[in-house]
Amino acid sequence: MPLQTLAHRAGLAAPNIDAPYVLALLREHYGLTGALHELGSQQDQNWRLDAPEGRFVVKCCRGEYAAAELQAQHAALAHLANLGLPVANVLQSVTGEGLLKAEQRGERFWLRVLRYLEGEPLAGRPHVGPALVARLGALAGQVSQALATFDHPGLDRELQWDPRHLPAVAEHLLPALAGQPRQAQVAACVEQAWAALAPLAGQLPQQAVHLDLTDDNTVWQRDAQRHWQASGIIDFGDLVRTWRVAELAVSCSALLQHGQGDAFVMLPAVRAFHAAAPLSPAEARALWPMVAGRAAVLVLSSARQLQLDPGNRYIQENVAHEWAIFEAVQAVPMALMEAAVLQACGLPTEPLALGPCLPLFPDIAPATVRCVDLGVLSRHFEAGNWEVPGAETLILAEQAGNGVACTRYGEYRLAHTLIDSPQQPPTHALHVELLLPPGTQVQAPFAGTWVADPQGGLQLVAAHACLRVWGVASDLPAGHVVSAGQRLGSAAGPVRVQLAKAGVESPPLFTTAARAQAWQALCPSPAALLGWACDAPADDGAQQWLARREASFARSQKHYYETPPRIERGWRNHLIDMQGRSYLDMLNNVAVLGHGHPRMAQVAARQWSLLNTNSRFHYAAVAQFSERLLERAPAGMDRVFLVNSGTEANDLAIRLARAFSGGTDMLCVLEAYHGWSVATDAISTSIADNPQALQTRPAWVHPVMAPNTYRGAHRGPGSAAAYLADVDAKLARLGEQARQLAGFICEPVYGNAGGIALPTGYLQGVYARVRERGGVCIADEVQVGYGRLGEYFWGFEEQGVVPDIITMAKGMGNGHPLGAVITRRDIAQALEAQGYFFSSAGGSPVSCQVGMAVLDVMEHEKLWENARETGAYFKARLQALVARFALAGAAHGSGFYLGLELVRDRATLEPATEETALLCERLRELGIFMQPTGDHLNILKIKPPMNTTRQSVDFFVDCVAKVLAEGL
Template identity: 35%
Template sequence: MSPFETPPPALDPVTLAELARRHWGLQGTIHSLISERDQNARLDAPGGRYVLKVSNAGEDAGQIALQAAVLKHLEDQGLAGIPRLVPTLAGEDGAEVETGHGPGSARIVTWVDGPLLSSAPRTLAQLESLGRFMGRLSRAMQGFGHPAAFRDEFLWSLDNAAGIASWASDIDSPDRRALVEALFDRYRRRVAPRLAGLRVSVLHQDANDNNVIVEAANANAVAGLIDFGDMAHGRTINELAITMAYALLDAPDLYAAMRSLISGYVAAFPITEDEAEVLYDLMRMRLVMSVCISSRRAKENANNAYLTISQRPAFALLERLDGIDPEFMVALCRKAAGFDATRGAVSVRDFLAQAGVAPVVSPDPQRAARVALLTDGTHPDMPAFFDRAFDAWFSAQRPAGLPANVAFYGFGPYGENRSVYTASHFADAASPERRTRHTGIDIFAAKGTPVNAPLAGKVTNVTYNADPLDYGHTLILEHETSQGVRFWTLYGHLASTLPTIVQPGQRVEAGQLVGHFGDWHENGGWSPHLHFQVMSDMLAQDQGNFFGVGHDSLWDLWSDICIDPNLILRLAPESFRADPHPPAELLERRAKAIGPSLSISYAEKLKIVRGQGPWLVDHTGRRFLDAVNNITHVGHCHPHVVAAIARQAGILNTNTRYLSELMLDFSERLTAKLPGDLKVAYFVNSGTEANELALRIARTAIGKKSTVVLDWAYHGNSGGMVDVSPYKFKRRGGYPQPDFVEIASFPDPYRGPHKGRSEAAGRAYANDVARCLERVRSKTGSAAAAFIAESISGVGGQVGYPDGYLRAAYEHVRAAGGVCIADEVQCGFGRVGAAFWGFELQGVVPDVVVMGKPIGNGHPLGAVVTTPDLAAKFANGMEYFNSFGGNPVSMAVGMAVLDVIEGEGLQERALETGRYMLDRFHDLAKRWPLIGDVRGWGLFSGVELVRDRQTLEPATDEAGWIVNHIRRQGVLASTDGPFDNVLKFKPPMVFGRAEADILCDALEAAFAGLAAIAPGA
């Protein structure tokens, strides 16, 4: 007979005491303990406390031997908190006794001190401790085996769950019976096929709260485990599943309880990914087995009401769990076990980080004006998104003067904790915590705004979720990574046009229209917007809907399931937060702290916080196309240049009094780019310093300061450079021309006296240089002078000289014994496309070349290269020293910039893109008479605006208006020239056709806008 069919032993205390004395030599007081099948008693002896266990007469001897073997094994493993088997005086594990119902076995084990878990208040710390204890037990049981552990017919073995599926028919309640049958069906489909691949071991199988001991002084700490009577061989993960089934029975927060228990367990005994994925279902099957077994026994023992009463907590938990997405609970088990919540999370993130994507909404939000729509009190006057007053509030946030062709969006952040979610469908059956963390990104704009598929995919759901504050018209697309991992995107709050545009099963391509923003009456009762979301797993949600909000305490889990949609949108982080220090505040501080002579661009000032390639990002996260910043020659924050700075700064940065391979390597590499005998380099910190040094070299060589410059030239901001920069000293706030400076007429082919780019015009302008040299002779007795000129004039209005101008000018200067200096600060390093240096376009070789700005991509670096002869003359006894010019970090930067120019073919790009831009500028000129002249060489170009193409009256105000208009469109440019009427374009060299199109389209819109308010412009 089995122990369930045989009455338990009922020996009196005297008999029990005599057993302990005779077989173990222990004397003490006997106290009866509650037991189901055996008879247990506590023995209080002088040497300690023990438990005397008398087995049921029907108990299999193998099971008694198994228990003894396990206790010995665990003692050998050093696992604390487990009863220790006390041998008899004869050295045996136990003694044969008469139970009153047949022969049985008596054993004594040590007492595990402490109250039962059932008597202690439940806490998360306690559950974590329980998990850790059970994990240590599972770890200790690895490698243990015993023939009696293979109990194939043992009713309570989880491995045998399918064997009692028919017992569900004994459950009286139809609803509960249906629930249990559904769980058996899920078990057959989802769990049973995976069991063969799981680890196995001998299990305790009964860590209920009456078998778990806690510390007397600290109920949060589990001290031990008793009752090894249900042991059996089975899937190792069953141990945790059974423990969890008992632990969750009265847990107020099932999520927190599960996480605590699982995380504690795996800290001591890690589980596999497959085990984590079946854990939740096995836990529920333990509860299912419990209610099925109790229901069957209730049928067999109709007079035992306790059997149905005892199943109530299990049914209550099963019914509570039935209101929760089961795959979410699987994801929770995975996360608690140390895995990503879904198997695809990492693959999807990696794929989206690299994938080419189309804009989700049109126009593209990257360059749109925006406002961060935060519910944290940042906008105290902002109505809720489901308050119709929100529309008016949102419209009022659109910046004044924003052109009509520029989109304006509001962005609601991913992961924002929104207290406004108070409706009942944000409540949760498993936890008192409401779901409040936003799992998507909201994009607010006008109703009817087009929505596009960002990636190719398949339509899985086109649904109308009609409940108030639900999604309304909803679209879900399925996609695949390059490795075949599936993921999904959701588009909520769409218009009723949705079902007329796409249908389930349809393939869509990236950029394809899939819907429009819905209005209040069709989108669930919200202000028009798109809720955009990415799911790495659809969980058990297959009805065209998905959770738009998650639990704050489970955000690490939710963020694996609902991956950050910004991996697709790629909006700057500033798009989702309000800047506490906006431009107006900085302007106020600037007025107090910074000298007013330092200018700042645009009528509406920009606060730029980040740069990348040809783009700058402002404090709102809006991207601006930089079409004017030639300083960042190879692009803003080029990673190769940034890495070179960081790497060398972490090794050495010191002055130039020490020998350095870096300085020599860079010097040799740089001078190899120059023609003729230009082989000696000096390094400084800026273009201004470089021009100062170049003039020092020239003046030392000729023995005087006499200098010839071009009208409207600019060579730097130091006192010495302002002296040779008519652009500075001839304008407001300037001073009389220095007596050692002669100004040659500006060789402007468009506006100057000698029209066109012919060699005749070039020689005519060069003759004015000769006249300057004669004035030098009249003042000093010698015509020798330093002649300094930009190879192409920047501040003069992006002006390239007539053919042969520099050749003829250099001939005059050299014939007089002078020195020719080419200022390449703005136009060097491949910018002109057809040549590496601007002077090469004129077919000349200077005596001195000056470099700045592009040489270090914005890092403070400049250079002067000259001939060995001039270098020798400069070494006249006066030391030249520059503490920081040529420092190791600057040299590393210079090398990195050359790496990028050469490695990325930027000179070739300048040539190609420059030609394309000029073609588009000329096309603009056909339609807009305001454009008087188009000129350019590679990515160094200008568009001169005139009110009359015959009189060439400068359109100065119009040029400023155009620049500010395209700034509002997200494109940055500037004006230059003597009249500030030339639109100048000197973008980073990574500028391509796409960027050129953005620039030219913005110019088109600006000219059209100007014509609308000033007909004839």
């Protein structure tokens, strides 16, 4: 194509037509009236018309455009509409024309009117997640497949965006950056992209391509779950016949502005496009060079257009985004993206063919080498020692002794995890490190050139491969050509070895899980050079284990998240997946001391080595632990039952209440959860846990109104009297039926609602009424007790009452199955008339020792003080979110039992259920575990380990703020 033709098209500014004149044309030729609102464009002039008949898009383009080009766009719209794709229809004028040729002040232009498609573009959104990226890729694939059968004479046109013309377009536009440092960078990018594209050009199929199917030219609307769904494809102004894969390249380049510099953000779109419109190997290899070329043309074109039309706000607002796209392209090697794209499409990458090699260390016998496990589950790591600087080197030295120790290639190394970070950690080793006897000889495994490495080591560079080494003393001069077997030097301290394909510049020693597979294609295992197996065993993968779980584990036992990471290790208030990513644990009221506590391991192992049996045998620990619990109980409580869980504790409490009162009927509270046994499920009324809860209560269960001071029927701290009236009504009905009340069970702090405090005086009033009728008052402290509230050890202390029975579990054993019922002697003895009670494992020697150790650690590490002080700081930060974001309706709770309730309207308190689910999923992406709770699943119930730090609090709240600011 002649450069002058492209130059002319690339140098056209947008028309400059007056809005009143456009309105006159619309009235005369289309019978439309209304208000015009200007829309942005680079080379066209567009408006939205709000008319009585609805909304329309009015498009004015330069008169130099051939009518056939515009007619091709209209025909493509009709073609796609017939195939069910969401496109606008073109309005005909009163004379039946779809195109109107007009002129103002000597400037000729074409005018067209299209139906306006409702929705919003994705451009400018702070976050576009993998699911939405995939939807855009799938949409591009569907359009590509649909346009494969479309043809029109107007498709054969000259466009600066056509990747076939990249060198000519760049040559014309590069002067727009004259005098700027980036000009040479853009020129180099174009040269590299075309060098990769040109050899593939003959293998790339051509067809009609939209060529601008971006986040800006697709419009989207949310479905009932607030997931984005495409509602329209707009702006067919770049429709042309060109390479088919250009459709995907355009979409991918637009997505790069949403990846915060990470080009891998586009891969879900590649997978989805390939599923809809399979790419050939040549197309897959051409994709990234095409993306790079488009990134260069984007910045060049905007620079040129701003010279022609400096007042164009549309271009001005897009310049920063376009440079962000270009910088994302520059930040990643082209070879890496080629490998990543091929892998995303399930296509093979070309392996590194080493051929015969000599051993790098000829004096080392492979049988003497000890490959050391430094992975997530390594036995060498315990009690957080991986956080100590140099921990891996110390372990290697210990394992080497007088021999050789070697790390493993392809291993996710625990010591490289990141704490309280939204970033994926670079944990995947693309090299091995060795501790060798001093002076160990190093030889060339293949012929090549010996050169200095930019990162401080040395390289042996051959035509096909590059060997990189660190820690080798060498007398060879840089640039020296060596033959296979020639001495390179000797080991001088720890030696690092990395193998790479030739031409891959400065690959990292470690990479992230997302990039691991692609980097392995470029930096394969150096085992062939070492002469021994140094690869870490392949991980079975989270999804394979999830499938095995689903095949054998009852599905009613749910797991967090639809595609959960595989968690096999924890430390303090973080959980760690098999790729070494640390997640802040904001869910775990079971692990009160945190994960992996060395005292727990020590105490449990010691007692297991001595004895573990049921509590009917005589041993000291059961008495010691019972005494410790009674020290924490109110005066007058002098009997302890030990069981295995909160469900068992609450079930036993119901039995005790019935035995003591002689009745069977129980009062409970709506929107509460107490357990899974027959009895505790009966008194559990949370529809979040059991959607049929309110329809399946047995006759002996009598739920009272939920005393929710935030969204209940009566609100505020002074609402106790209104809620007590409902209790009176229930009790009166029981009295009328001559039914003996057994008791009342309630969490003293409304745990399922996120830790909402009950109305002042509520429990005092209920307890008095229940006791007057011979019933027993049970405080379910399973979630909120044991010091978690910060200001109170027991939740009932906040209400100024003393229950008859306390039930406890969860944090008592820091994850060990342990529960307790604390009560008075007379209540405990009432059960004896029904036979003796025992729990085979409840109160076992191991359980008792673990329980006492938990109390010891909580005291020695001042975790109750931490719950009070850090919890107060936490609450204040949540309250600041409420002040800042309308969606954050209220902050509940205290200490380390907190709730953030999300609402769409603070007046109606409409629950933001779907937004809360999206928030939790986004938090997982950022490295935080959090789940929705409450009957409306709109509450973040925050109950982390009690060793949670201010740093972790800040990380959590900052991430919540980030996601709320992104929009849900």
